[in-house]
Amino acid sequence: MRRPSPGLTPEGLPCLGLVTVICVCFALLGWGAATLAALALLALAANFFHDPERVIPQEPGLAVSPADGRVSAVERAADPFTGETRTVVRIFMNVFNVHVNRAPVAGSVAAIRYHPGKFFNASFDKASQHNERCALSLTGEDGRTWTVVQIAGLIARRIVCLADPGDSLARGQRLGMIKFGSRLDVYLPEDYIAKVAVGERVLAGQSVIAAAK
Secondary structure, three states: OOOOOOEEOHHHHHHHHHHHHHHHHHHHOOOHHHHHHHHHHHHHHHHHOEEOOOOOOOOOOEEEOOOOEEEEEEEEEEOOOOOOEEEEEEEEEOOOOOOEEEOOOOEEEEEEEEEOOEOOOOOOOOHHHHEOEEEEEEEEOOOOEEEEEEEEOOOOOOEEEOOOOOOEEOOOOEEEEEOOOEEEEEEOOOOEEEOOOOOOEEOOOOOEEEEEO
């Protein structure tokens, strides 16, 4: 599995480099207002591609958030792999959130399915069925099956999945990112219950979103 270095995601380096060059060019030309605007854009991009370390809970029977953001829904829905109705926790990320995605539980990647699609606002229900997305089936260390779905949004135009089938992941380990606003859905096993509420803010790899019954 490809492992990004902590601090800054490698996927953000081209964007940051380009904006930095633009800042320098504007400054050399003496365009004060344009330089300030470019610096603001550089600060936003640096925050977006920031990849902070997180304190991963070590207690057994817990699942952590796969993304920074706000819980937009906790509901019952059909699992994209099995079709079974399961509890799903949906987490919406805006452009100001860190967009590194992490594994909710320790286990192995059983399968990955990429679905090309549209780019509706990721907060809409129809995004789960119609937007571009990448679904990962994870088999936890206890044998339970989890599904994590990266969903592109209105602005997001690239899903990055660093995991491959057969990879072993630790709880909270980085598994990818989605650029510029998007959503993560986590489908829970039947013997786990959600520990978050709609509107709650969560941090990837650190906030507990579910626990065994």
